[in-house]
Amino acid sequence: MHCQTIVLGAGIVGVSTALHLQARGRKVILIDRDEPGSGTSHGNAGLIERSSVIPYAFPRELSKLLRYGLNRQPDVRYSFSYLPKAAPWLLQYWKNSAPAPLAEATRAMLPLVQRCVEEHDALIEAAELGAMVQAKGWIEVYRTQPALAQAVADAQALKPYGLQFEILDKQQLHEREPDLSANAVGGIHWLDPKTVSNPGGLTRGYAALFVKxxxxxxxxxxxTLRQVASEWQVDTRQGPVTxxxxxxxxxxxxxxxxxxxxxxIPLEVKRGYHVHFHAKAGAALKHSLCDVQGGFVLAPMAQGIRLTTGIEFxxxxxxxxxxxxQRCEAIARQLFPLGERTQDxxxxxxxPCLPDMRPVIGPxxxxxxLWFNFGHAHHGLTLGPVCGRLLAEMITGENTFTDPTPYGADRFEH
Ligand SMILES: Cc1cc2nc3c(=O)[nH]c(=O)nc-3n(C[C@H](O)[C@H](O)[C@H](O)COP(=O)(O)OP(=O)(O)OC[C@H]3O[C@@H](n4cnc5c(N)ncnc54)[C@H](O)[C@@H]3O)c2cc1C
Incomplete structure (x- = not known):
């Protein structure tokens, strides 16, 4: 079999890249060892996170570092035996999280984050997947007044980015989420993001559009990728593709x-888990909630209420x-009437993470x-379609909608 472009990997990033190349007239074959959307794109929290304009940085405050050092926090956990291997990467990540490089990463990511919802919207409409997507934002929930006050100050500092949000006191929060316990003292409702009730299903729906x-x-x-003469070749169930x-x-x-x-290229993984629950009889979760202090998200999904964890190194x-x-589940149960787990x-x-908090997109x-499109870290669902567009524009020699230099693999060439 022969085509113009082989796309390896049918997660949200690969599927979106294939669609954007196809829209530019390329004959594309998409290859994965599993069904589309079976990897990381299957199990995430489903946030199309338009409001995350500042990348997820390594903590710099001494008090936080000391707390994490005890390895008892719910939001970040690490395996002691893995630390020596991860140390050089963590050091780079820490350095890149200083104010100046973090501001540079924020500037670099902004053109991608700003377009994330409209790029999804176009694909959702074409693939007729509107029933899977909600346009009511998500809520950051706080359990103590000082944490809420800090979050409000942080949110106000983001005003120059033009994000829409509402600060909720306890009563307003409980009006929006009547089944939350009294432990929840307030929150911030981010209104720009959309949420997906089945992220794996969305990826498969986009892949079905590509096939259609x-x-x-x-x-x-x-x-099995190899160079054959001046071309690229991969073995598939249907024979070699070149x-x-x-x-x-x-x-x-x-x-x-x-x-x-x-x-x-210093690509590392930050692991994360999910598990689904029934809600207790009569209770319902109306929005996706993020408990920042606990580092988890509770999201109403097609499969039940999904609890996703923060970072495990x-x-x-x-x-x-x-x-x-288990740490997150214990906190979540004090926040919302979760019933039994629905999966064993x-x-x-x-x-997939880079220490400078930017993906690798380009030749x-x-x-x-040979082209790269990986490393979308905490926001691959969010960024898949917009990064698919950017790479397709580069491959086909179009004017790109933004300067791709910050994402180049050559930043790691010594
Ligand atoms: C707990 C958790 C919560 C998250 N929540 C969010 C969120 O709310 N919003 C958000 O934007 N992002 C979120 N993310 C991040 C997001 O899920 C990822 O960034 C994104 O799914 C990465 O997409 P991808 O296409 O690059 O990778 P993947 O989805 O992992 O796709 C890679 C594909 O490559 C295939 N593959 C691998 N090896 C081979 C091989 N040898 N041959 C053929 N195929 C192969 C795999 O089968 C897979 O289909 C979350 C992640 C986690 C873990």
Missing amino acids: RGGQFIQGDAR APEAVIALGPQAGELFRPLGYD AASDDAANEVQL APWLGRR APRHKG
Whole structure:
């Protein structure tokens, strides 16, 4: 089989890239070892996070660092045996979280974040997936007055970005979420974001649109990628596929391809879990809620109420560890009347992260016809379509809607 562009990885990033290339007339074959949307894109919290204009930085305050040092926090956990290996990456992340580089990362990410909702909207409409998407924002919930006061100050500081939000006192919060317990003392309702009640289903719906428009999806192992003459070739269940161009959009597994090709890109994973619950009889969750102090999200999903955790630093392939999930569940139960879990084993996902808090989008510096689109960290669902557009514009030689320089892989070339 021959096509113009092979896209490797059918998560939200790969599927969106394939759609945008196809819209520009490219004959594209999309390849994944599993069904589309089976990786990290399956289990996230479903926020199309228009309000996250500042990237998720490493804490710099001594008090916070000391607290995390005890490894008892619900929002971040680490495996002691993994720390020595992760230390160089964490040090880079910490350095990049200083005020000046963080401001630079914020500037770099803004053009992508600003377009995230409209890029999803176009695909949602074309794929007729409107029933899966809610346009009522999400609520940050606080359990203490000092934490709420700090969050209000932080939100006010974001006013120059033009974000829409409402500060909720206890009564207003309980009017919006009547089943929250009295532990919730107030919140901030972010109004620009949208939420998805089945992120894996959304990715599969986008992939179905790609196929409906004439694209081909084939199962195969991206690790078989090789250069044959001046082209790229991959083995699939339907035989080898060859094309002059290939895109690596393998999310947390991208390193399995770029490392053997000689690229020293510092891609790490921040692991995170989800589990679903019934609500207790008569209770209903109306919005997606984020308990920032607990570092978890409670989201009404097609499968039940989904609790997603914050960050776990552990080797990508280490066995799942329920400690963090249990800490979050205990807090969540004090906040909302959760019933029984609806699944035995929790889902474990891996956020693909770079220490400078920007994805890698653009050409492989030393391999003609090879392109990268990975490393979307905490916001891959949010950024998939807009980053798919950007890479497709680059590959087809169009004027790009924003300067792609900040996302180039060459920033890691020594
Ligand atoms: C707990 C949690 C909550 C999150 N919440 C949010 C949120 O609310 N909003 C948000 O924007 N983001 C969120 N994220 C982040 C988001 O889920 C990811 O950034 C995003 O899904 C990454 O998409 P991707 O397409 O790059 O990777 P993936 O979805 O992982 O896709 C990679 C694909 O590559 C395939 N693959 C891997 N290896 C091979 C191989 N050898 N051969 C063939 N195929 C292969 C996989 O099967 C997979 O389909 C969350 C993440 C976690 C873990």
